[in-house]
Amino acid sequence: MSNSIIKPRKQPKLPRYPPENQQILDDMMIPGPALRFFKAKKAKKRPESCSLASSISIEKLYTTPARLVNFNEFDSTPNIPQQRLAERLQRAISTMYSIETMPSRWVTPGYVMIRGVKVSRNLRKCRVMYEPSTTVKKERGYVHRALQGHTHLLSSMIRNHAQLKRPLSIKFVPDTQAKELEDVFEQIESSLTKEELAMITP
Template sequence: MLILKRMFSITSRKTASKKPQLDQVSDIMIPGQYLRYFKPKKTKSLQQQQQQQLNQSRHLDLYTETARPLHGHEWDATPTITQERMAQRIQRALSTVYSMEVLPTPLITQEHLTLRGIKVSRNLKKCFIFYEPTSTIKKQRGQVHRALINYSPILNTLIKNHAQLRKPLSIKFVSDTQSKELEAIYDKLEQETGQQ
């Protein structure tokens, strides 16, 4: 027991000697080469703190948007060559899926829907396939939409297999409403120019 007490007292002295206290050594002269161990901590003034906060806020406000943002306006921009090539590749894969594969329901075949277009994002990670049901009856259109939602994972795997994509790509089937409106506008314009 005595041996343990002596050992603890020796170790406590060693640790105390390693961490010198400034208030204990204020009246002792310290050699110049050891003064760096006894420097007091610098306190920042209010002006320095405010200036540092200002600089940090400036840096935070500079770059708020990524180099290639993936927002809605990206789809409006003209596609690059790689985007067009990827869209063509997916178009070919879709045509081979429709010609070769046996699909689980006829509602997702080209008899019941027309493909309007394919758009690929700039980073080539997202793909939107725009479609429109061929029938004008609301009930049948709803059935086509539901069938595409239910069987989109199967279609995605078939498209990826036939396109032989190296990198993963998320494919979404999006119902197209804008192209129909545009076609109606073009038809009206043609009629007006034909009458004049």
């Protein structure tokens, strides 16, 4: 047995010029400095680990959403700046109703009940949750249309009384969740007897 080390076979070298370029060189006289444009280019190979990592990162980038599809920033738990701005806007609305002259009677406190104020995470959007206080279907429609038609004027009055330094988009949104909860409580209350109600109420 021989102790000689087996040397790995050398890979065959690529031709210096591709066949189509070699034919041009054989037919024409090319200056020496220009020969570099006819040389064959080596294909660069990336390590398998790098290609695998890049494919994984790209897959995560395009398949994992930053937020849920049904994400709503107004439904999330508000932080301290959101709460402070919401309270400030709530006071501004109260001041507006007590000082300003409303453009329509359908946007006055007699027909509109302000349920609350919600502010977005970036403090640039605001939703004023309201509910028409009247039970007449026709009058409720008047309230909705009046608030939508006078949104710009009401928003400017709220911003002036809140003395905001940054721009804020204000929208009036009907509070359907509170109405649904009230309807559920009314159904429960109507289904209970007087004795059961006496046991529940203090």
